[in-house]
Amino acid sequence: MTETIHDLIGVGFGPSNLALAIALHERQSPVDALFLEARPGFAWHPGMMIPGADMQVSFLKDLVTLHNPASGFSFLSYLHERGRLERFVNRKSFFPSRVEFNDYLGWAAAKLGTICAYDQRVTAIEPVERQGQITLLRIRAEDECGCVTTRLARQIVLAPGGAPHWPAPFADHQGVPGLSHSSDFTHAVLPRVRPGQSVAVIGGGQSASEIFAALAAHPAGLSVDLILRGHALKPADDSPFVNEIFDIAHTDLLFGMPPRQQQAFRQDFAATNYAVTDTDLLQQIHGLLYEQSVIGEERLALRRDTAVAGLRPGPAGLALTLKTPQGRQDRHYDHVILCTGYRREAETLGLTGIASWIQCGQPDRQYRLPMRPGFLPAIHVQGYSEQTHGLSDTLLSVLAVRAQEIAASVEAAHRGQLLAAE
Numbered sequence: 001m002t003e004t005i006h007d008l009i010g011v012g013f014g015p016s017n018l019a020l021a022i023a024l025h026e027r028q029s030p031v032d033a034l035f036l037e038a039r040p041g042f043a044w045h046p047g048m049m050i051p052g053a054d055m056q057v058s059f060l061k062d063l064v065t066l067h068n069p070a071s072g073f074s075f076l077s078y079l080h081e082r083g084r085l086e087r088f089v090n091r092k093s094f095f096p097s098r099v100e101f102n103d104y105l106g107w108a109a110a111k112l113g114t115i116c117a118y119d120q121r122v123t124a125i126e127p128v129e130r131q132g133q134i135t136l137l138r139i140r141a142e143d144e145c146g147c148v149t150t151r152l153a154r155q156i157v158l159a160p161g162g163a164p165h166w167p168a169p170f171a172d173h174q175g176v177p178g179l180s181h182s183s184d185f186t187h188a189v190l191p192r193v194r195p196g197q198s199v200a201v202i203g204g205g206q207s208a209s210e211i212f213a214a215l216a217a218h219p220a221g222l223s224v225d226l227i228l229r230g231h232a233l234k235p236a237d238d239s240p241f242v243n244e245i246f247d248i249a250h251t252d253l254l255f256g257m258p259p260r261q262q263q264a265f266r267q268d269f270a271a272t273n274y275a276v277t278d279t280d281l282l283q284q285i286h287g288l289l290y291e292q293s294v295i296g297e298e299r300l301a302l303r304r305d306t307a308v309a310g311l312r313p314g315p316a317g318l319a320l321t322l323k324t325p326q327g328r329q330d331r332h333y334d335h336v337i338l339c340t341g342y343r344r345e346a347e348t349l350g351l352t353g354i355a356s357w358i359q360c361g362q363p364d365r366q367y368r369l370p371m372r373p374g375f376l377p378a379i380h381v382q383g384y385s386e387q388t389h390g391l392s393d394t395l396l397s398v399l400a401v402r403a404q405e406i407a408a409s410v411e412a413a414h415r416g417q418l419l420a421a422e
């Protein structure tokens with residue numbers, strides 16, 4: 001069967017590649033692009049659609065506004081089209097609910113029509129050699145039934161997001177009933193909890209706090225332990241001067257720093273995003289625990305300074321060995337939920353087939369990977385340059401502008417390929 005050749009194939013169709021697809025569309029780009037998405041339809045973190053959870057960035061940091069406030073793909077255009085613009089204004093908040101922002105993203109994806117093929121999990125990216133040069137990439141994708149489709153691309157943009165992190169001692173127990181990652185919370189845990197069951201939530205960041213609060217309020221009257229290694233749940237710093245690190249200009253600032261300074265800068269501002277919780281949610285959780293102490297209940301617990309040293313599945317549920325400054329103890333739970341974050345490592349990118357062509361070093365300022373001579377396809381990455389481009393790289397803040405930068409770089413590579421082919 002002949003394989004279709006695309007100028008560009010995008011791997012993953014979350015907000016990053018969705019913003020790129022819009023940028024190419026609005027630029028009336030000559031680049032013929034197709035995006036491949038593993039999920040059966042558009043969905044943004046579907047396992048964390050916790051009712052009542054709000055966005056952590058302003059709606060003005062949508063897919064387009066920071067580049068072009070007049071775009072028809074803005075959050076405001078979405079509200080207008082949905083007939084909710086005035087009601088949203090009356091809400092007096094910059095922060096839509098996560099459910100509404102997901103609906104906005106899905107609306108924008110649908111407006112683009114068939115630019116994305118869903119139920120296409122990319123499983124391999126291989127080089128295609130012609131006369132000693134790599135001229136194309138072969139992209140293998142599998143659907144849910146295991147049917148494989150291969151396509152050829154002159155360029156790719158990789159934006160697969162992070163992979164759920166399963167640290168020790170949990171990594172060897174993936175698939176064990178009752179054990180799950182926060183990324184599956186709303187579809188794998190919520191429908192399965194039964195009255196009076198016990199749940200351990202592991203982690204000290206935003207996801208752990210959101211899940212703890214949701215389970216605490218669940219009508220099933222669950223016993224919920226929030227187990228964290230640290231001594232306290234800490235607040236996310238979103239104060240105005242600190243928040244400037246997510247401004248567009250900071251990408252250039254970070255990129256211009258020597259590696260050691262970049263690292264120090266990231267560490268200095270880690271409390272904007274890592275192992276921290278929004279202050280209003282912290283107060284809500286504190287209030288829940290306080291109220292419980294007033295009525296003399298012990299259904300909810302914050303187990304601080306506690307590390308999980310072992311896990312044993314058994315007939316009485318999941319036994320966790322907890323290590324505290326006072327010693328070790330075993331506790332049994334019906335459900336254990338890991339809120340241990342995501343990993344963004346080179347392996348997640350699926351580039352093993354072309355690894356030998358990648359030169360040492362980081363993506364350039366335009367997010368393009370450095371490749372050895374003789375490798376013609378351009379490879380851009382989104383969400384994999386936090387080290388060099390700053391903490392906004394894995395978030396939504398710079399999405400609209402980064403998409404334009406990558407679109408321009410893709411078009412420049414495309415022109416170069418056309419010239420080389422003449």
Ligand SMILES: Cc1cc2nc3c(=O)[nH]c(=O)nc-3n(C[C@H](O)[C@H](O)[C@H](O)COP(=O)(O)OP(=O)(O)OC[C@H]3O[C@@H](n4cnc5c(N)ncnc54)[C@H](O)[C@@H]3O)c2cc1C
Nearest residue numbers: 012014015016037038048055056121122160161383395396
């Ligand atoms: C619960 C939660 C809430 C968040 N809230 C905020 C927020 O309020 N503000 C903020 O700035 N950031 C937030 N973030 C950070 C988040 O990373 C970004 O919001 C955003 O999702 C990044 O977009 P992305 O497209 O790079 O990655 P993702 O959204 O992860 O999308 C990647 C897509 O690639 C697909 N994919 C992966 N592998 C393959 C493959 N092999 N083949 C085909 N498709 C593949 C996935 O199915 C997914 O659809 C949140 C993160 C989480 C987990």
